[in-house]
Amino acid sequence: MSIKCIFYSYFDADKGPRVLYQVPENSVTPSSDTPSQPPSLFLFDEISDYIIPKQQLCDRLITFCRNRYRLLGYPTCLEDDKYDRNEFIFNFVIVLDESEEFSSYKPVVKKLARLFKALEEQTGFLWNEVTRSSVYTLIEQVMEDLNSYCECMIPINESNTINLKLFPVIPPPAPIKAYHVPISTVRFESIMDSNWDLTMQRIIPYIDGVNSVRRIAELADADYTLTKKCVSELLYYGCIIIVDVFRFANIYAVNSDLANFVNDTVLHEECQGYISSNGRLLDFPTILELYTSLRQGLSVVEWSLENAERLKDVDVRRFIQFGIIKGFLYRVQKYPVRIDDGSGVVVPLSSQPVAGLGSSASLTGLVTGPPMLDAAGSLAAAKTGKSVTTGVSGGLMVDRSLPLLRYLDGAHHFDSICTDLQQSEKEVLKNLAAYPIEIIDR
Structure with a gap:
């Protein structure tokens, strides 16, 4: 971003x-009749x-x-009988690329205009040929300092x-969902004081990298909306x-960002210390093999059993979340979809939006808290990657009062459903x- x-x-x-001063020179040509070099940016x-x-x-x-550039100005008018026509209009204009984010330049343009307006009212700074030189x-200097340091004095x-x-x-x-799990990147005890919002003070102790937003509200006995x-x-x-x-029961797989992890030796050391459960560091080739062995169709519990010997010194939850946070691991979500409502109508899958957590590639920070095992979630893991059709089975007690139908549109994954209904996946x-229904992996 630059001016x-x-x-x-x-x-x-x-x-x-007319343009009196411009930086750089010849950026703005007075008119098309000017017998000088072609304009760098545009014709005034x-x-x-x-x-x-x-x-x-x-x-x-x-x-x-204009011409793929964005101009920001704050034209200012001063009325006084000392001026020709009893008024003086001036403008300091900043020019950026059209594609640049320009919101941060708005207050700069306003402040620059108001400063010179005050100078003109006090001393005639711009009207006087000596001072305006x-x-x-x-x-x-303003342009050089803002481009180099984003500030000037x-x-x-x-x-x-x-x-x-x-x-x-x-x-x-992004909107916060009930199933989202917040992980602290700062030490709250070092920045929190008694002036903080009461709800904020109540929920902070339960942000441990394990509890979901819904669970935090329950543990803190706080209003869910305020949480x-x-x-x-x-x-x-x-x-x-x-x-x-x-x-x-979750399923994870690596993506193309794994190459960044492989080439960053600083991340190697960070990962080794972070995933250790007892202070013993796993060598990086083994860590890489473990990450690449995660794949679609294989739940974490199955993967853990396959690699039990190599994982004896590893905190599995922290191992997974390190990959999610650094962006080279992604979660495969499961979406239940109703395929027949009894009238022969099949729900079209392609027309349904997918509501997921989003890309994790931009996440950075530290993970804290103990590991957590939810074995009930592994119930459907063996069927991952395939459609699973379920129906009413003899003797099965079903609570038909649950509002389940609204979740069977292909837009709600099990994290969302379980959190909303406050039930386990089982x-x-x-x-x-x-x-x-069909259970679709995405």
């Missing part, structure tokens, strides 16, 4: 709108109505695109300074990351036996 050009423009009573005549607009459009942010040097005179800073725009976090808002706030400020619920599968 391509900054220029100062004003309205001349005889010549109309083509955009002058937006740079020096009518008085009604002054004192507000104006942004527009320093404008070129000032905007040159440039003295104008004894009592005025250009003090600007580009603040990064953080996008809002989600607190977790979202922690995610926004980078205090936590989000992973899925770990069960030994209990959910038992109740799903009342419906003809």
Whole structure:
């Protein structure tokens, strides 16, 4: 992200709108009739109505695109009988690539305009030919410092300074789901005090890398909606990351980002120390073999049995979550889909959206907490990768009052269903036996 050009423009009573100073030089050509080199960015005549607009459009942010560049300005109008036509309109314009994120430049443009407006009102800084001659040097320094350091502090005179800073725009976090598991990336005890939100203080002790958001609300005896808002706030400020619920019935596989893990020796050492259950470090070739042996159709419990000897010094949960956090391991989710509602109508799978946790490639941070085993989740593991049809079996007690039908649309995986209904996967599968379904792996 960088500024391509900054220029100062004003309205001349005889010549109309004109560019007085520009950095770099020749970035803006006055007109197509100018017998000089072709314009680097654009012709000023083509955009002058937006740079020096009518008085009604002054004192507000104006942004527009031209020739694949975005221009941000804050045209300012001062009224005084000392000026020609009793008014003075000027504008400091910042030029970026059209594709650049420009939100952080809006306050910079506004502050720059208001600073020079105050200088003009106090000392006639821009109207006076002597003092305004320093404008070129000032905007040159502004551009260089913002591009290099994202901030600047440039003295104008004894009592005025250009003090600007580009603040990064953080996008809002993804919606928090009941089955999401927050993992701390900071030590809360070192930053939390008595002024923190009461709900936040109640839920912090239960953020251990194991408990889901729903479970945290229950353990903290806190309102679930408020708990989600607190977790979202922690995610926004980078205090936590989000992973899925770990069960030994889960299925994981590596992706192409494994190459980054293989080539990063720092990650090798981090992984060795992190996954150890007793202080004994596993050699990296063995770690790599274990990760590559994870595959679709193989649950963690089956994989653990196959590699029991090599995993004796390994915390399996931390081993899996390290791969998820670093982005080279992904979760294969299971989605129950109703295939017949009794009237012969089959639910189309291709038209159903998939609601999952999302990519884990951007997750970074530390995992804490003890391992957790949910053996009930392994019930359908043997069928992973294949469609499993269930129906009503003799003597099976089914709670038909459960609102299961709304989950059988191909958009809800078992993590979501189990968390919403507060049941284990075994209990959910038992109740799903009342419906003809397929379990689809994605």
